Amino acid sequence: MRVVSVANAVAWRMLHTFLTNPSLFLPALLFPLFFFTAFAGGLSSIQHVPGFDFAQGYTAFQFVFVVLQSAAFGGVFTGFGIARDFESGFARRLLLAAPHRTGIVLGYAIAALVRWLITVAIVTLVAFAVGMHIGGNGIDLFGLYGLGLLVNIAAVLWATGVAMRLRTMQAGPIMQMPVFLVLFFAPVYVPLSLLSGWIHAVAVVNPLTRVIEAGRGFIAASPTEVVPAFATGLALAAVFVLWALRGLRSAEHAG
Amino acid sequence: MSEAFVDQVLLLARRSVVRTIRQPANVIFPLVFPLLLLAVNSGGLKAEANLPGFPTKSLVAFLLAVPFIQGALFATMNAGTDLARDIQTGFLNRLSLTPMRGTALLAGQLAGVVTLGFVQAAVYLGVGLAVGVRPASGVLGVLVLFGFAFVVSFGFGALGAFAALRTGSGEAVQALFPLFFVFLFLSSMAIPRNLIGITWFRDVATANPVSYLLECVRSLIIGGWDGQALALGFGIAGAIAVVALTSSAWALRVRMART
Numbered sequence: 001m002r003v004v005s006v007a008n009a010v011a012w013r014m015l016h017t018f019l020t021n022p023s024l025f026l027p028a029l030l031f032p033l034f035f036f037t038a039f040a041g042g043l044s045s046i047q048h049v050p051g052f053d054f055a056q057g058y059t060a061f062q063f064v065f066v067v068l069q070s071a072a073f074g075g076v077f078t079g080f081g082i083a084r085d086f087e088s089g090f091a092r093r094l095l096l097a098a099p100h101r102t103g104i105v106l107g108y109a110i111a112a113l114v115r116w117l118i119t120v121a122i123v124t125l126v127a128f129a130v131g132m133h134i135g136g137n138g139i140d141l142f143g144l145y146g147l148g149l150l151v152n153i154a155a156v157l158w159a160t161g162v163a164m165r166l167r168t169m170q171a172g173p174i175m176q177m178p179v180f181l182v183l184f185f186a187p188v189y190v191p192l193s194l195l196s197g198w199i200h201a202v203a204v205v206n207p208l209t210r211v212i213e214a215g216r217g218f219i220a221a222s223p224t225e226v227v228p229a230f231a232t233g234l235a236l237a238a239v240f241v242l243w244a245l246r247g248l249r250s251a252e253h254a255g
Numbered sequence: 256m257s258e259a260f261v262d263q264v265l266l267l268a269r270r271s272v273v274r275t276i277r278q279p280a281n282v283i284f285p286l287v288f289p290l291l292l293l294a295v296n297s298g299g300l301k302a303e304a305n306l307p308g309f310p311t312k313s314l315v316a317f318l319l320a321v322p323f324i325q326g327a328l329f330a331t332m333n334a335g336t337d338l339a340r341d342i343q344t345g346f347l348n349r350l351s352l353t354p355m356r357g358t359a360l361l362a363g364q365l366a367g368v369v370t371l372g373f374v375q376a377a378v379y380l381g382v383g384l385a386v387g388v389r390p391a392s393g394v395l396g397v398l399v400l401f402g403f404a405f406v407v408s409f410g411f412g413a414l415g416a417f418a419a420l421r422t423g424s425g426e427a428v429q430a431l432f433p434l435f436f437v438f439l440f441l442s443s444m445a446i447p448r449n450l451i452g453i454t455w456f457r458d459v460a461t462a463n464p465v466s467y468l469l470e471c472v473r474s475l476i477i478g479g480w481d482g483q484a485l486a487l488g489f490g491i492a493g494a495i496a497v498v499a500l501t502s503s504a505w506a507l508r509v510r511m512a513r514t
Contacts, residue, residue, distance in 0.1 A: 027433060038440040041456035045446060049302040173284070184295040190302050199298025 003103040010094070010107025011114070014081060018115050028077060028115060032070035032123050036062060040130075043189060051194050056220050059132045064215040065188055067120055067144060068208070071152035072179050074116035079159020079175045082108055086167035086251070095252060105160055105244050112156035113149065120148060136221025143218040143226070147211050150233030155179055157240035164247030167254065186212050207232045263355050267363020274337060275367035282371065285329035286378055289322035293382075296321070296445065306450055311477045316388045319379065320472035321444055323404060324465060326375040327411040328435045334368040335415030335428035342423040347510070357507045361500065365412045372408025376401055383476070391479040400475050403488065407468065410496030413503050420506035442466040464491045 018024050040062040047058040054061045085091035098104055134141060159175040166174070186208045187195055195203055203209050214229030275281055297315045304314045311317050341347045350360065380390075380397065390396045418428045442465040443451070451457040460466050471488020474481035 031433070034437060034440065037456075041453045042441070042451060042460070043300075043303075043445060044452040044456075045306060045450050046300070046303055048452075049305055051302070173280075181291070184292075184299070187299070188295075189299045194302045195299065196301055197298060199295075199301070202298075 002100040003106060006098045006100055006103025007106035007110055010104050011110035014078065014108060014111030015114055017081070018111070024077075024081075028074065029119055029122060031073070032066050032119055033126055035069065036066040036123060036127065039065070039189070046189060049190065049194065052190060054191065054216065054220065056133045056135055059127065059130065060134055060219050061216060063123075063127045063132055064144060064219055065183075065186075065212060066123060067148050068151050068212060068215060069183055070119050070123060071116050071148040072155040072183060073176075074119060075112045075152050075155025075157075076159045076175050076179050078108055078112035078115065078156050079163045080169065080172055081111075082160055082163035083167065083169045083171055083175075086163065087169055091167070091251070092255075101248060101252065102245065105157075105248055108160055109153060109156050113152055116148070116152045120145065134219050134221070140218040140221050140223065143223065144215045147215050147218075147229055147233055150230070150237055151208075151211065154233065154236035154240050157237065157244040161240065161243035161247035164244070164251040167251065182206060182208050188212075191216075207236065259354075260356060260359055263359035264362045264366075267355075267360060268366030271337070271364050271367030272370050273367075275333065275371055281333050282374075285326055285333070285371065286375060288329075289325040289375075289379070290382060292325065293318055293322055300445060303446065308447075308450060310447060313388060313477075315383065315386055316477050317473065318445070319383045319388055319476055320469045321439075322379045323376065323400075323472045324407070324444075324468050325439060326372065326379070326404075327407040327468075328432070328439065330368045330372055330408040331411040331415035331418075331435065332428065332432055333371065333415070334365060334412035335419040335431070336425045337367070338364055338416050338419035339423060339425040339428050342419065342510070343425065351511050357504060357511065361413070361416060361503055361507065364416060365409055368412035368415075369405060369408050372404050372412075373401065375408075376404035388476065390476050392475045396475040396480070399485070400472065403471060403475075403492065406489065406492040406496055410492050410499055413496060413499035417499055417503040417506055420503060420510050423510070438463060438465045443469055464495075467491050 018028070040059045043062075044058045046052065047054070047061070082091065085094070094104060095101060158179070162171050162175045165171075185199070185202045185206050187203050192200070192203055192209060192213060210225050210229045210232050214223070214225040217224035217226070293315070297318050300318075301314055303309065304312055304317070309317075338347075341350075347360075380400065383390075390400070392399065415428060415431075418431055419425075422428065441456070441459050442463045443460050444465075448457055448460050448466060451460060467484075467487040468491060470484050471492075474484035474488075478484070
């Protein structure tokens with residue numbers, strides 16, 4: 001119970017700061033919408049490239065990427081908040097006050113998840129408002145959200161581990177850059193089959209490729225790569241739980 | 256131009272260049288990030304070159320214009336953040352007690368950004384040449400490209416200086432970055448304007464001045480000599496430079512009076 005009460009307190013504080021501070025809330029909301037607009041709007045001609053065979057159209061194709069990207073960056077931006085807490089000295093007081101410190105990591109993860117749910121709800125509404133087509137009856141869409149949830153958890157745990165080891169806002173690029181690379185070295189603009197050269201080779205071994213391909217399968221109501229995608233998401237979350245908890249120990253030792 | 260004025264500019268320019276070089280994050284990030292995006296986009300969007308009407312078979316050549324403009328956005332941030340730090344630390348207050356002229360301060364501050372702009376242009380062009388891009392406008396075109404890099408980095412640097420002088424806050428200058436990123440993404444960055452399928456997006460890209468900056472660089476690399484693209488690109492970059500510098504000079508007078 002102590003873990004849960006600490007987690008609740010940390011999550012409430014993070015969410016209160018997020019929701020009452022426009023400089024934090026608006027970019028988190030506007031960036032995914034902006035990427036959705038830029039990719040689905042600006043690059044829609046790509047669906048006419050020979051071999052592009054995604055029946056639901058380019059808007060739905062990019063929607064999947066934007067959902068997963070918002071999940072990943074929602075986690076990373078929560079990591080920025082943790083680093084800010086360390087810089088301001090709040091996190092040290094939190095370490096002293098919390099009866100069970102694992103709850104701190106759990107609280108940050110809950111906050112990241114809730115802020116992503118707010119973002120993805122609005123992105124979904126906008127996508128349907130601009131005429132996005134999905135296959136089937138829409139139930140499969142929740143499979144995509146399930147994948148997003150795992151990506152969000154993995155990303156926030158990764159960023160938490162970095163923030164707790166380095167304890168400075170200057171660690172921002174270290175949290176952000178690997179996530180950016182993993183996201184953009186996947187089939188972002190065209191399906192994997194249309195990639196060629198080095199980017200194809202990288203995309204094939206990129207764990208996020210399975211997740212994106214499965215997400216696109218869900219939105220087309222023809223699920224594909226479901227087991228490998230969820231297994232990848234769970235494995236990433238499991239690895240980064242250890243990473244984040246060891247980061248917590250590092251912060252404890254630093255005093 | 257008096258000898259004292261030249262001395263003032265040179266001293267501040269030296270400080271600006273040294274300060275830029277001494278902050279690896281200010282040099283490496285503006286060099287590496289645009290190249291990373293170039294690598295990602297040129298790999299991921301390769302199929303785009305198969306679209307009917309696409310102006311070149313080499314997507315890298317088409318996309319090479321993007322780092323030039325993206326680099327200029329970083330110039331804005333660097334110039335603005337450095338000047339804001341001078342305001343926050345009180346350096347500008349101490350400077351205002353000396354007989355230094357405001358124009359010398361601005362010119363000196365922008366020297367570091369312009370130097371980085373030249374280095375960026377050389378690196379981007381070098382990478383392009385290394386992967387087989389051959390500028391259609393030849394050696395003279397490369398010189399024009401460096402001239403354009405100068406005008407763009409100077410103009411955007413002055414814009415950053417204006418933001419710093421008005422707000423006096425590094426954080427406020429950093430907050431401009433997403434806005435510039437929006438301008439970049441809602442342009443003809445990834446696809447020629449005539450191939451943009453969505454009408455409203457094409458209209459936004461046509462109204463967006465960043466599209467013309469990109470098309471100026473692009474014309475020299477893939478099209479040869481295109482008078483209209485060059486005139487629009489240099490015209491817009493020059494106008495940004497003049498407006499930003501005039502605004503910065505005014506903002507500097509206001510800030511000096513305040514302090």
